[in-house]
Amino acid sequence: MQEEHRKAIQSNFTSLVEQTDLDLMVSSLYEKGVFSEQMIEPYKDTSKEVRNRKRQLYLDVMRRGPEAFGHLLDSLSEAGYWDLVRELDPDSSLHVRPPRHPVPSTSKISNESNFVSLSTEKKKSKTGVELNKNNLECFPPKDPLYPSGEAPGQDMPDPSRIPQFHVVKSTKFTEDDGDDIKLYRTRGRNRGFLVVFSYIEFPNNMEPYRHGVDVDCKNLKYLFNELGFKVLSYQDLTRSETLDTLKFLKRVIVDTECVFVVVSSHGYELTGSSDNDIRCHDGKLIRISEIVDHFNNKNFPALRDIPKVFIFQLCRGSDEDYLPRRAVADGTARPERARLAPPPEPARARVYSDILIAHSTLPGRVSYRDGAAGSWYIQTLCGVFAARAHDCHVEKLFTLVDMQLHALFHIQTSSVDRWGFNRRLYLHPGLYEP
Numbered sequence: 037m038q039e040e041h042r043k044a045i046q047s048n049f050t051s052l053v054e055q056t057d058l059d060l061m062v063s064s065l066y067e068k069g070v071f072s073e074q075m076i077e078p079y080k081d082t083s084k085e086v087r088n089r090k091r092q093l094y095l096d097v098m099r100r101g102p103e104a105f106g107h108l109l110d111s112l113s114e115a116g117y118w119d120l121v122r123e124l125d126p127d128s129s130l131h132v133r134p135p136r137h138p139v140p141s142t143s144k145i146s147n148e149s150n151f152v153s154l155s156t157e158k159k160k161s162k163t164g165v166e167l168n169k170n171n172l173e174c175f176p177p178k179d180p181l182y183p184s185g186e187a188p189g190q191d192m193p194d195p196s197r198i199p200q201f202h203v204v205k206s207t208k209f210t211e212d213d214g215d216d217i218k219l220y221r222t223r224g225r226n227r228g229f230l231v232v233f234s235y236i237e238f239p240n241n242m243e244p245y246r247h248g249v250d251v252d253c254k255n256l257k258y259l260f261n262e263l264g265f266k267v268l269s270y271q272d273l274t275r276s277e278t279l280d281t282l283k284f285l286k287r288v289i290v291d292t293e294c295v296f297v298v299v300s301s302h303g304y305e306l307t308g309s310s311d312n313d314i315r316c317h318d319g320k321l322i323r324i325s326e327i328v329d330h331f332n333n334k335n336f337p338a339l340r341d342i343p344k345v346f347i348f349q350l351c352r353g354s355d356e357d358y359l360p361r362r363a364v365a366d367g368t369a370r371p372e373r374a375r376l377a378p379p380p381e382p383a384r385a386r387v388y389s390d391i392l393i394a395h396s397t398l399p400g401r402v403s404y405r406d407g408a409a410g411s412w413y414i415q416t417l418c419g420v421f422a423a424r425a426h427d428c429h430v431e432k433l434f435t436l437v438d439m440q441l442h443a444l445f446h447i448q449t450s451s452v453d454r455w456g457f458n459r460r461l462y463l464h465p466g467l468y469e470p
Contacts, residue, residue: 037097037098037099037100037101037102037104037105038102038105041105042098044105044123044124044125045094045097045098045105045108045124046098047123048120048123048124049091049094051120051123052090052094052120053087053090053091053094054087055117055119055120056090056112056115056117056120057115057266058079058086058089058090058093059288060115060266060267060268061090061093061111061112061115062076062079062093064110064111064114064115065093065097065107065108065111068107068110068111069107070097070100070103070104070107070108071096071100075096078092079092079093105124108124109121109124109125112124114257114269115257115267116257116258116261116267118258201255201259201418201419201422201423202422203259203262203263203421203422203425203465203466204422204423204424204425204426204465205426205465205466205467206425206426206427206462206464206465206466206467207426207467208467209223209462209464209467209469210427210429210460210462210464217458217459217460218459218460219459219460219461219462220293220294220342220343220390220459220460220461220462221293222293222294222461222462222463222464223293223464223467223468223469224293224468224469225264225468226291226292226293227263227264227265227292227293227294227463227464227468228260228263228264228265228266228292228293228294228295228296228463229265229266229267229268229289229292229295229296230256230257230260230265230266230267230268230296230297230298231268231269231270231285231289231295231296231297231298232253232256232257232267232268232269232270232297232298232300233270233273233278233281233297233298233299233300233301233327234249234252234253234269234270234271234272234298234299234300234301235271235272235273235300235301235302235314235315235316235317236249236250236271236272237272237317238302238315238317238319239317239318239319240319242319243302243315243319246300246301246302246366246405247405247407247408248405248406248407248408248409248410248411249300249405249410249411251408251409251410252300252349252410252411252414252415253269253271253300255410255414255415255418256298256414256418257269258418259418259421259422260296262422262465262466263421263425263463263465264463264465264466264468265296268285268288272317273316273317274316274317274318274320275316275318275320275321275322276318277317278316278322279322279326282327282330283330285330286330286335286336286338289338289339290338292342293342293343294342294343294344294345294461294463295331295339295342295343295344295345296344296345296346296347297327297331297344297345297346297347298346298347298348298349298414299314299324299327299346299347299348299349299350300348300349300350300366300411300414301314301315301316301349301350301366302314302315302350302351302366303315303348303350303351303352303366303403304321304351304353305351305352305353305354305399305400306323310399311323311324311325312324312348312350312352314327314348314350324346324348324393327346328346328391328393331344331391332387332388332391333385333386333387333388333389334387339390340385340389340390341389341390342390343390343392343430343457343459343461344390344391344392345391345392345393345394345430345461346391346392346393346394347394347396347417348393348394348395348396349366349396349403349411349413349414350366350396350403351366351397351401351402351403352395352397352398352399352400352401352402352403353399353400353401353402354400354402355400355401355402356401356402366396366402366403366404366405366411386456388455388456389455389456389457389458390455390456390457390458390459391454391455391456391457392430392431392434392452392453392454392455392457392461393452393453393455394434394437394450394451394452394453395450395451395452395453396411396412396413396414396448396450397413397448397449397450397451398449398450398451399451401448401449403448404445404447404448412441412444412445412448413437413441413448413450416437416440416441416444416445417437419440420433420436420437420440421433421437421463424436425462425463425465426464426465426466428462429460429461429462430460430461430462430463431452431454431457431460431461434450434452435452437450438450
């Protein structure tokens with residue numbers, strides 16, 4: 037490692053130790069080849085304090101050769117620690133934005149199961165030829181919004197684009213107001229987990245490359261880091277890898293107050309069903325119900341009574357309204373008698389509860405995405421959550437998202453389903469009990 041890079045790490049050593057999450061950084065650096073599987077064993081030693089293990093991690097990084105510094109910057113950036121990237125690298129493009137407040141580390145107990153694979157962005161840019169080959173969506177010949185005939189939806193996303201929205205922080209905790217609807221408890225430092233599954237590229241061009249999804253992911257990571265969440269991000273997993281990861285999350289998501297799961301891909305309508313198929317990286321399909329079922333009270337008992345919010349950014353059919361030139365679609369198409377008295381046996385716990393499912397569009401309809409700015413729905417969601425999460429509960433936030441979606445884009449309608457989600461969920465960004 038160059039001496040200037042070693043000095044940069046030494047100058048910011050305390051910040052690196054205090055502000056980063058051990059599990060996420062070890063996983064990312066291992067994936068990038070900075071450490072071998074054998075070398076990460078000391079960081080899993082739970083007999084040692086997490087802080088001491090992080091100190092050892094960054095000491096070891098300085099001994100890992102000339103490429104280690106660049107990989108460290110990439111890992112920090114992917115995890116949302118952009119303030120640290122700016123401090124370490126004076127030439128970083130992240131300096132175009134004022135420094136953000138760092139998210140306190142939420143790492144507590146570390147073991148082998150905590151080391152989560154963070155898939156790197158495989159497609160940062162494409163040539164014009166590649167873009168034209170993969171961008172198969174058709175645009176109307178005339179568009180009153182873009183009378184010049186240009187197709188702004190085909191602009192390449194800027195991989196260095198940093199979210200520009202400001203997340204308003206809470207100044208006080210919301211209290212029960214005395215009505216029949218109580219609150220989920222969200223006051224601790226382990227506020228929640230955001231899990232993102234994004235599917236961008238598909239084999240043999242069987243589906244168009246999903247430009248703009250990298251922007252969605254960056255916006256979501258920034259937003260939820262500012263909300264106090266740990267972020268686990270997975271990109272372009274096969275169906276098998278997706279299922280394995282969903283099982284693996286049972287060992288990773290512990291001691292938390294809420295969970296958000298975002299899935300972004302091409303989606304397909306299932307005739308006569310509210311369920312949908314989702315395209316995985318290898319072209320195989322997985323259903324929404326398969327994903328949600330991994331988090332129900334039977335399969336994931338540790339999350340019983342914990343609010344679980346699912347956000348699906350994908351088409352649910354092929355029906356379109358008027359489609360402006362800028363946007364492309366994220367897919368194409370393809371009911372006991374009541375008892376008068378309670379049963380004599382002991383009450384049983386229901387399988388599904390505390391689940392909220394948000395869809396970017398209605399059953400049978402497409403969901404639009406901008407190739408440069410990201411999907412309409414995620415753009416809108418990030419803006420609304422940033423501005424109003426400090427004083428609105430989550431169900432109201434999703435109502436505001438749909439209102440703003442209509443105000444901005446006019447033609448896409450989102451939807452929300454509640455499955456035993458019977459309390460108010462406030463996220464209280466930036467506010468923690470001592």
